[in-house]
Amino acid sequence: AQTVTQSQPEMSVQEAETVTLSCTYDTSESDYYLFWYKQPPSRQMILVIRQEAYKQQNATENRFSVNFQKAAKSFSLKISDSQLGDAAMYFCAYRGRNNNDMRFGAGTRLTVKP
Amino acid sequence: GAVVSQHPSRVICKSGTSVKIECRSLDFQATTMFWYRQFPKQSLMLMATSNEGSKATYEQGVEKDKFLINHASLTLSTLTVTSAHPEDSSFYICSASDRGTSLKRAFFGQGTRLTVV
Numbered sequence: 001a002q003t004v005t006q007s008q009p010e011m012s013v014q015e016a017e018t019v020t021l022s023c024t025y026d027t028s029e030s031d032y033y034l035f036w037y038k039q040p041p042s043r044q045m046i047l048v049i050r051q052e053a054y055k056q057q058n059a060t061e062n063r064f065s066v067n068f069q070k071a072a073k074s075f076s077l078k079i080s081d082s083q084l085g086d087a088a089m090y091f092c093a094y095r096g097r098n099n100n101d102m103r104f105g106a107g108t109r110l111t112v113k114p
Numbered sequence: 115g116a117v118v119s120q121h122p123s124r125v126i127c128k129s130g131t132s133v134k135i136e137c138r139s140l141d142f143q144a145t146t147m148f149w150y151r152q153f154p155k156q157s158l159m160l161m162a163t164s165n166e167g168s169k170a171t172y173e174q175g176v177e178k179d180k181f182l183i184n185h186a187s188l189t190l191s192t193l194t195v196t197s198a199h200p201e202d203s204s205f206y207i208c209s210a211s212d213r214g215t216s217l218k219r220a221f222f223g224q225g226t227r228l229t230v231v
Contacts, residue, residue: 042204043152045222082204091157095220101148102209102220 002027004094006105013082014113020067021077021108023092031097034068034075039107041091048090051075053097079110087112117141118181118210120223127230135193137208144210147191148220149183152205162190188205200228 003026013019025034032088036048051068058066063083067076079086092105117140120204129135137147145166148156162172170183178188180202182194195202208223 042209043225043227045158045209047219050219101160103160103162106157114127 002029002096002103003096004030004092004103004105006092006108008108010104010109010111012014012111012113013079015084016076017064017082017083019110021092021110023075023077023105025073025075025092025094026093027073027096029096029098033097034066035093035095036064036066036075036077037091037093037101037104038086038093040100041088042081045091049077064109065075082112084114086110118144118208118221118223120208120226122216122226123224124227125229127228129199129230130197132194132196133198133204133228135190135228136224137193137210139189139210139212139221142212142215143188144191144212145188147185147208147210147224149191149211150207151179152207154205158207179187195228198228200230203228203230204208215231 005024015021032053034051040050043069049059049061049064058068063080065078087105089109091107093102119138121136147164149161151161160173161176162170162181164170164185166185166188172178185191200224205227207225209220211220
């Protein structure tokens, strides 16, 4: 079974600074999808960024980028120029290419200090 | 973008009663919907996968007779918590995948906070 591990329960960053959230996963599949979701206090899950495993190029969405290391099964999220609105729970998630369900990590609570 | 609407957002019910939660895909056809449960300060735990026109697939440890799932159309799935107990109090979230990009993208509902008293 696939597992997703987020080893940082909490992280803190100064406004305008950069922070990296870690995620590792375990799978025997060769093709899959990885996601980072943001969950603010409203509890609405918001997709931040998505990476397809067969693509070597790291995904980027404005201030958000990932460092995808397939051999190491690592998928970290970098947030640049952190903003107060970035404060939330961040979940790393895995979905196999032939599976429909998504597996989530335990989450990292990000605090942004003004 | 695709929208998934979940209703109600909050519900309080008495022990022993049943509660129905609806999950609708508003602008796309969802062949598959997923139901998650999230305890405070914890991650989302998949409860079951709902496929349109067929029986739901439940994760290990989830009581299918207690958590009834119906996916009668391509835009609606319902989760019914039967004979609710206080330990069923939790945050329930649905997500849906569309036919076109079913494995690349999942859209989440707003969630339902269930409190059983």
